[in-house]
Amino acid sequence: VGSLPAYTPGRPGATPPPTALGELTGQLSPGQVLVPPEDLARYETDVLGRRGSAAWVARPRDTAEVRRVVQWAYRHRASFVVQGANTGPVRAGIPDASGHQGVLSTELCRGTLVIDAVDRTVTVSAGIDLATLNEALAEHHLTLPIDLGANPTIGGMVGANTGGARLIRHGDVRRHVLGLEVVLPDEAATVLPLQRGLRKDNRGPDVKQLFVGSSGTLGVVTMAVLSVDLLPRQSAVALVEPVTDSAMVELLTLLEHRHGEQVTAFEMLSRGALEAIARHRTPDVRWPFGSELPPDVILLVELSSSDAAGSIHRDFVDSLTETIEVARQAGHVANAWFGPPQQLWALRHMAINAIMGEGALVAFDLSTTRSALVDLRRQARDLVAHLAPGTRCIDFGHVGDGGLHLVVIWPDAGKAADREVEQRAVHDAVYDLVESLGGTSSAEHGIGPENIDALRRHTPQGLWNLQRACKAMCDPLDLLGSLTFGP
Amino acid sequence: VGSLPAYTPGRPGATPPPTALGELTGQLSPGQVLVPPEDLARYETDVLGRRGSAAWVARPRDTAEVRRVVQWAYRHRASFVVQGANTGPVRAGIPDASGHQGVLSTELCRGTLVIDAVDRTVTVSAGIDLATLNEALAEHHLTLPIDLGANPTIGGMVGANTGGARLIRHGDVRRHVLGLEVVLPDEAATVLPLQRGLRKDNRGPDVKQLFVGSSGTLGVVTMAVLSVDLLPRQSAVALVEPVTDSAMVELLTLLEHRHGEQVTAFEMLSRGALEAIARHRTPDVRWPFGSELPPDVILLVELSSSDAAGSIHRDFVDSLTETIEVARQAGHVANAWFGPPQQLWALRHMAINAIMGEGALVAFDLSTTRSALVDLRRQARDLVAHLAPGTRCIDFGHVGDGGLHLVVIWPDAGKAADREVEQRAVHDAVYDLVESLGGTSSAEHGIGPENIDALRRHTPQGLWNLQRACKAMCDPLDLLGSLTFGP
Numbered sequence: 001v002g003s004l005p006a007y008t009p010g011r012p013g014a015t016p017p018p019t020a021l022g023e024l025t026g027q028l029s030p031g032q033v034l035v036p037p038e039d040l041a042r043y044e045t046d047v048l049g050r051r052g053s054a055a056w057v058a059r060p061r062d063t064a065e066v067r068r069v070v071q072w073a074y075r076h077r078a079s080f081v082v083q084g085a086n087t088g089p090v091r092a093g094i095p096d097a098s099g100h101q102g103v104l105s106t107e108l109c110r111g112t113l114v115i116d117a118v119d120r121t122v123t124v125s126a127g128i129d130l131a132t133l134n135e136a137l138a139e140h141h142l143t144l145p146i147d148l149g150a151n152p153t154i155g156g157m158v159g160a161n162t163g164g165a166r167l168i169r170h171g172d173v174r175r176h177v178l179g180l181e182v183v184l185p186d187e188a189a190t191v192l193p194l195q196r197g198l199r200k201d202n203r204g205p206d207v208k209q210l211f212v213g214s215s216g217t218l219g220v221v222t223m224a225v226l227s228v229d230l231l232p233r234q235s236a237v238a239l240v241e242p243v244t245d246s247a248m249v250e251l252l253t254l255l256e257h258r259h260g261e262q263v264t265a266f267e268m269l270s271r272g273a274l275e276a277i278a279r280h281r282t283p284d285v286r287w288p289f290g291s292e293l294p295p296d297v298i299l300l301v302e303l304s305s306s307d308a309a310g311s312i313h314r315d316f317v318d319s320l321t322e323t324i325e326v327a328r329q330a331g332h333v334a335n336a337w338f339g340p341p342q343q344l345w346a347l348r349h350m351a352i353n354a355i356m357g358e359g360a361l362v363a364f365d366l367s368t369t370r371s372a373l374v375d376l377r378r379q380a381r382d383l384v385a386h387l388a389p390g391t392r393c394i395d396f397g398h399v400g401d402g403g404l405h406l407v408v409i410w411p412d413a414g415k416a417a418d419r420e421v422e423q424r425a426v427h428d429a430v431y432d433l434v435e436s437l438g439g440t441s442s443a444e445h446g447i448g449p450e451n452i453d454a455l456r457r458h459t460p461q462g463l464w465n466l467q468r469a470c471k472a473m474c475d476p477l478d479l480l481g482s483l484t485f486g487p
Numbered sequence: 488v489g490s491l492p493a494y495t496p497g498r499p500g501a502t503p504p505p506t507a508l509g510e511l512t513g514q515l516s517p518g519q520v521l522v523p524p525e526d527l528a529r530y531e532t533d534v535l536g537r538r539g540s541a542a543w544v545a546r547p548r549d550t551a552e553v554r555r556v557v558q559w560a561y562r563h564r565a566s567f568v569v570q571g572a573n574t575g576p577v578r579a580g581i582p583d584a585s586g587h588q589g590v591l592s593t594e595l596c597r598g599t600l601v602i603d604a605v606d607r608t609v610t611v612s613a614g615i616d617l618a619t620l621n622e623a624l625a626e627h628h629l630t631l632p633i634d635l636g637a638n639p640t641i642g643g644m645v646g647a648n649t650g651g652a653r654l655i656r657h658g659d660v661r662r663h664v665l666g667l668e669v670v671l672p673d674e675a676a677t678v679l680p681l682q683r684g685l686r687k688d689n690r691g692p693d694v695k696q697l698f699v700g701s702s703g704t705l706g707v708v709t710m711a712v713l714s715v716d717l718l719p720r721q722s723a724v725a726l727v728e729p730v731t732d733s734a735m736v737e738l739l740t741l742l743e744h745r746h747g748e749q750v751t752a753f754e755m756l757s758r759g760a761l762e763a764i765a766r767h768r769t770p771d772v773r774w775p776f777g778s779e780l781p782p783d784v785i786l787l788v789e790l791s792s793s794d795a796a797g798s799i800h801r802d803f804v805d806s807l808t809e810t811i812e813v814a815r816q817a818g819h820v821a822n823a824w825f826g827p828p829q830q831l832w833a834l835r836h837m838a839i840n841a842i843m844g845e846g847a848l849v850a851f852d853l854s855t856t857r858s859a860l861v862d863l864r865r866q867a868r869d870l871v872a873h874l875a876p877g878t879r880c881i882d883f884g885h886v887g888d889g890g891l892h893l894v895v896i897w898p899d900a901g902k903a904a905d906r907e908v909e910q911r912a913v914h915d916a917v918y919d920l921v922e923s924l925g926g927t928s929s930a931e932h933g934i935g936p937e938n939i940d941a942l943r944r945h946t947p948q949g950l951w952n953l954q955r956a957c958k959a960m961c962d963p964l965d966l967l968g969s970l971t972f973g974p
Contacts, residue, residue, distance in 0.1 A: 118740055119856045119889075141744060163687045172687065175662055190949035199888040200650045200659065200854040200930035202700040203942050205957045207950065209696035213689040230747040253605055257628060260717040260793025261748060306747025309806050319796050367687040369606045401686040402606075443687035455690050462677040463694065466960060470692045473956040 013079045013100040015055045020076045024056060027068040032059045032108070043103045044094055047087055047150075048356065048363070052095035052482075056080075056102040062111050062125075063181060063222045067189040069104055070220060074187055079479050080104050082216035084156030085129055089363060092215040092448030093156065096482045106155045109222060115140055121178060121197040123225050126155030142228045145170035147265070149349040155221045160446035161213030165348065166302075168400035169264040170229065172444070173212060179225035180208045184218075185479045197225035210470055215446035217481035218474040235264070235304035236316035237341040239288060240324060240333055241295040245374045247332040248299060248399055252370065254332070255301065258323050262316075265302035266400030273351050273396040274298060280354035285346045288337045295335065299399065300348050302341070351396050355407050358394070362423050364406040364430055365451075368439030373402055376437050383429050384408050388422040403443050406430065431458070452483050500566045500587040502542045507563045511543060514555040519546045519595070530590045531581055534574055534637075535843065535850070539582035539969075543567075543589040549598050549612075550668060550709045554676040556591055557707060561674055566966050567591050569703035571643030572616055576850060579702040579935030580643065583969045593642045596709060602627055608665060608684040610712045613642030629715045632657035634752075636836040642708045647933035648700030652835065653789075655887035656751040657716065659931070660699060666712035667695045671705075672966045684712035697957055702933035704968035705961040722751070722791035723803040724828040726775060727811060727820055728782040732861045734819040735786060735886055739857065741819070742788065745810050749803075752789035753887030760838050760883040761785060767841035772833045775824045782822065786886065787835050789828070838883050842894050845881070849910050851893040851917055852938070855926030860889055863924050870916050871895050875909040890930050893917065918945070939970050 016024070025033040034040055034057040045051045055078075060066045073080055080102035083093040095101035109127035116122070117140045124133055130144065131151045137143050146157065147165040156162075158180065163172045179195035194208040211219055242248045248268065255263050269277070274294040278287060289295070303320050317338065327333040337344075355361070368376050381393045390412055397405040408426050410419050431441045431454035441454040456464070471478070471485045478485075503511070512520040521527055521544040532538045542565075547553045560567055567589035570580040582588035596614035603609070604627045611620055617631065618638045624630050633644065634652040643649075645667065650659045666682035681695040698706055729735045735755065742750050756764070761781035765774060776782070790807050804825065814820040824831075842848070855863050868880045877899055884892040895913055897906050918928045918941035928941040943951070958965070958972045965972075 116856065116858060118736055118858045120743070121856070161689045161693075167686060171658075171662065174693075175658065184949070188949075190952075192950055192953070193947055194950065196925055196927065197856060198854055198927055198930075199654060200885070200890050201927040202648045202702075202931060202933055203927055203929045203946065204934050204954045205697045205701040205705060206648075206661075206699070207697070207953045207957060209699075210692045210694070212693070212696075214692040215689075218692060230743060233747065249605055256607070256717060258794075258796040260720065260795065262792075262794050305749075307745075307749050308747065309745040309810060323796060367685055369603065369608070369684060371603055371605045398687070403687050438683055440683065440685055440688040440690055442690045443685075444689060446689055447691050459690065460680055462671070462675075463679055463681065465677075466679070466694045467691045469956075469960040470694060473953060473960065 013077065013098070015100050016076050016078045020078070021056055024058060024069070024072050027072055028058060028060060028065055032061070033057070043083060043086070043105060046089065046091055046094045048089055050091060050094070052097055052101070053099040054095045054103050055100055057105055058102065059105045059108045061108045063183065063191060066104070066109070066183050066220055066222050067191065070183050070185050070189040073102070073479055074185060074189070074477065077477060077479070078102055081481055082106065082155070082159070082220050084127065084153030085151060087150040087152045088156060088160060088446060088448070090215070090445050090448030090450040091482065092159070092446050096449065101482070104220060106153060112223060115142070117142065119197065121225055121227055123195065123197065123223065124154050125223055126221050127153050129153050130157065137228055138231065141231045143231045144176060144226055145229050146173060149352045154224050158212055158221045158224055159214065159216045160444065163398065163401065163403065163444035165267055165398060166264050167398060168266055169261060174209070176226045176228065177208070177212055177224060178227050180211055180221055181223035182208070182211050182219040182221050185475045185477070192219070195223055195225050199227065210474070213446065215448055215481065217471060217483055219480070230306035232304040232306050233308040234316050235302060235341050236320040237300065237302045237339070237344045238320055238324060239337040239344055240299045240301050241335040242297060242299060243332055243334045245297065245377065248297070249370060249374060250332045251299065251327050252400060254327055254330070255323060259303055259319070262303045262305055263400070264304045265300060267300040267348055267397070268399040269298045269300070269348065269351060269396045270394060271296050272392060272394035273355060276354040276358055276394060277347055277350050280357055281350055285350065286339070286343050288339060300344060355394050358409050358411070360410040360419060362408045362427055365443045365445040366406060366434045366439055366441065367401070367403045367443035368434060368437050370402050372437050372439065373399060373404060376404060376434060376439060379433055380406055380430055383433055384426055387425045387429055447483065449482050500564065500585070502587050503563050503565045507565070508543055511545060511556070511559050514559055515545060515547060515552055519548070520544070530570060530573070530592060533576065533578055533581045535576055537578060539584055539588070540586040541582045541590050542587055544592060545589065546592045546595045548595045550670065550678060553591070553596070553670050553707055553709050554678065557670050557672050557676040560589070560966055561672060561676070561964065564964060564966070565589055568968055569593065569642070569646070569707050571614065571640030572638060574637040574639045575643060575647060575932060575935070577702070577932050577935030577937040578969065579646070579933050583936065588969070591707060593640060599710060602629070604629065606684065608712055608714055610682065610684065610710065611641050612710055613708050614640050616640050617644065624715055625718065628718045630718045631663060631713055632716050633660060636839045641711050645699055645708050645711055646701065646703045647931065650885065650888065650890065650931035652754055652885060653751050654885060655753055656748055661696070663713045663715065664695070664699055664711060665714050667698055667708055668710035669695070669698050669706040669708055672707070672962045672964070679706070682710055682712050686714065697961070700933065702935060702968065704958060704970055706967070717793035719791040719793050720795040721803050722789060722828050723807040724787065724789045724826070724831045725807055725811060726824040726831055727786045727788050728822040729784060729786060730819055730821050732784065732864065735784070736857060736861060737819045738786065738814050739887060741814055741817070742810060746790055746806070749790045749792055750887070751791045752787060754787040754835055754884070755886040756785045756787070756835065756838060756883045757881060758783050759879060759881035760842060763841040763845055763881060764834055764837050767844055768837055772837065773826070773830050775826060787831060842881050845896045845898070847897040847906060849895045849914055852930045852932040853893060853921045853926055853928065854888070854890045854930035855921060855924050857889050859924050859926065860886060860891060863891060863921060863926060866920055867893055867917055870920055871913055874912045874916055934970065936969050
């Protein structure tokens with residue numbers, strides 16, 4: 001594996017000449033195409049402040065306009081990335097540094113939002129964001145139960161196959177995708193009409209699945225048909241301090257065996273995450289831990305149900321209280337805090353922004369089996385302490401589904417060159433570790449220049465060959481995305 | 488679309504010569520390879536009694552033996568089908584009539600069944616059947632909640648992406664597949680090690696999804712890692728007679744808004760299905776309708792939960808009774824019957840075998856949106872009455888997820904040639920109808936010679952091209968399955 005070619009950042013190609021850019025501008029209405037020297041910074045800079053360089057930005061409003069941009073790009077061999085709300089952390093949605101790439105932003109593709117309440121489905125344009133969608137769904141007591149700190153577009157969520165904080169019960173985006181409309185970057189800008197919203201449909205190899213979780217490298221998702229769920233009618237949330245790390249897993253098993261599908265979240269915040277939240281929290285978010293040092297680890301546990309005819313809210317709180325007491329008596333739980341669900345969730349959702357303010361960092365989006373998570377957590381911290389002694393490790397995430405967001409922070413500015421060497425070493429070592437524990441280096445943020453090298457290093461050749469073949473099949477000129485699917 | 492080449496039953500090729508068959512026999516232990524004149528009928532005949540002709544049958548026991556068979560087939564250009572428990576009705580698992588094809592049966596691939604109770608996952612060999620798996624899982628209070636009348640192998644279920652009677656809450660097989668091991672029919676018999684059991688894992692295009700629902704046309708699934716659920720702890724079941732067909736949909740909406748995720752089944756049996764069940768039922772299954780004519784349509788409605796700490800069984804029955812009374816007062820429900828869940832489910836599960844005993848038939852595995860289902864049902868019956876006046880239409884199925892099993896029966900033996908003409912006409916017309924209503928001709932039984940022509944006729948060229956490319960990418964010599972993916 002060591003002898004395989006490494007990922008080459010930046011892609012071969014050339015910046016489209018002014019005549020080509022003029023032609024692109026003519027494809028759409030005024031204001032929909034931006035080219036330098038206009039300010040493109042918003043499309044070039046990602047959520048962690050990393051910046052690429054865009055040769056052009058096109059903002060089509062619908063599928064027909066997307067096709068015009070794609071056909072233009074095909075004619076001019078113009079490489080580009082697809083960008084939604086630009087909330088992704090793996091640099092899949094921003095151009096690379098070469099200056100050759102353009103950006104196809106779907107931010108104006110917001111024309112369709114059609115709810116079928118009987119079918120419990122919604123047909124939605126790729127550029128509509130999650131909050132807008134859920135606001136519209138709420139009028140029908142429906143929700144797309146993908147729970148995130150950010151507010152991405154539906155197209156971006158399909159690209160990353162977003163998981164989020166309620167996957168343990170509601171699953172990932174893939175589970176909700178019943179149909180897609182995709183424009184392929186081929187000569188005809190073929191539209192794949194995969195948008196039948198059927199719950200059961202097995203007409204041959206289900207190629208729409210390839211576009212879920214492939215981070216915009218295979219085609220431009222323009223529309224999705226999503227299966228949506230009933231809004232919860234009752235819930236109870238608690239913050240729970242486990243006695244030890246391994247007690248986390250014991251508590252999870254106990255909760256599931258007592259409450260089954262009502263366990264809708266099992267999230268972890270380490271002390272480092274809590275401290276960052278304490279420093280960055282807004283005054284409307286109550287701090288439950290007084291002036292003491294927050295616990296080493298806190299679990300946010302939620303029970304909820306969309307049953308409106310059964311037990312009432314009070315029962316859920318009682319029920320959760322009782323289970324936590326059972327867990328305390330079994331020696332798994334040290335302490336617990338109850339509170340209004342919204343307040344406790346606000347703490348959890350602040351984690352990522354709070355941590356991003358803490359300094360130079362390397363962020364990992366890991367997952368493994370629930371059984372191996374405690375080992376991953378411990379070994380990763382030991383490894384980082386060894387390789388980069390001056391750093392702090394902050395972790396948090398979706399313990400209930402094996403997810404772990406690990407962030408390594410260099411608080412001291414120090415010498416940038418030294419830091420870069422350390423960052424590289426930490427980056428490689430953590431990816432190798434998660435691999436050795438049977439986990440993944442890309443849990444729910446997709447693939448991009450940030451993690452493609454780890455992916456390549458650990459993907460067996462036979463599987464990589466198929467992934468490359470998928471790329472060639474959908475994107476024959478290799479126009480889309482910042483990744484090189486080399487041999 | 489009319490000018491596209493039709494599906495050609497039977498595949499080009501030749502029967503492997505005796506020397507090649509001798510070589511195959513040498514690859515496995517005695518008794519694992521069967522060739523004529525041994526009796527191969529069990530592997531040649533499907534659940535509806537249709538028969539192909541097998542040149543050979545190989546029964547490998549594990550992945551290494553599967554690879555030996557596949558490599559042998561590649562060397563000799565020997566076409567074959569993959570067969571599990573041979574419960575499928577679309578002829579995907581039996582050889583065609585040419586006599587050239589072999590059968591790779593996974594019935595002996597039963598070596599692995601490893602439950603990780605903490606992770607709520609199971610790693611299972613492809614040849615293990617659903618009942619065996621669920622028996623082992625039950626010891627841990629776990630279940631693979633795919634509810635079927637048949638008892639297929641796990642490999643077969645992955646191939647068909649089986650749905651079943653509890654999809655409305657638990658989803659299809661795809662939702663439960665966290666990992667697969669697949670042997671590709673290429674020169675190396677490449678093993679795709681896609682068997683990490685991760686709930687969140689997005690390392691590039693997720694090619695394992697291609698093997699789910701592609702009916703054994705792309706590779707040989709040898710192992711699966713499945714996410715499994717907690718066993719239900721409480722449930723209530725009722726048979727409900729809706730006032731009209733459209734009241735079915737109203738009742739479904741009402742149920743979901745009152746009970747949310749607790750609605751775990753919403754199944755339909757038409758009078759014809761009930762009559763067939765009455766004729767074929769075993770004495771241990773109680774008949775709830777007395778001596779009267781059974782209702783025109785019956786819905787089997789189930790509420791259930793794996794919550795062990797909340798409401799008790801009695802509450803669920805009360806809760807369902809109350810909702811049915813609300814629905815009766817709203818004018819949706821004419822009558823309802825309660826009873827032990829097992830007894831009522833037994834009626835539902837007898838449907839397919841009972842109906843298969845009713846005469847010569849054509850069976851459809853349709854689905855559409857829940858909103859369009861009533862229209863599909865009515866129009867299909869009208870169409871069949873018009874095209875084949877002497878027939879009876881029996882339908883039943885998964886109304887809650889848009890699924891409809893429609894069976895057309897020719898009770899009168901009549902002239903076989905006339906019947907065949909009618910059958911062809913009904914076959915084409917129903918597939919065109921479901922297409923025109925935005926539905927699918929392959930809901931949950933997979934694709935095979937039985938429905939590939941409808942699939943081809945209604946698949947847009949751009950999508951078909953991708954499906955063909957997937958086939959070429961995985962199966963370069965076109966060895967696998969009875970389908971021709973022509974241009």
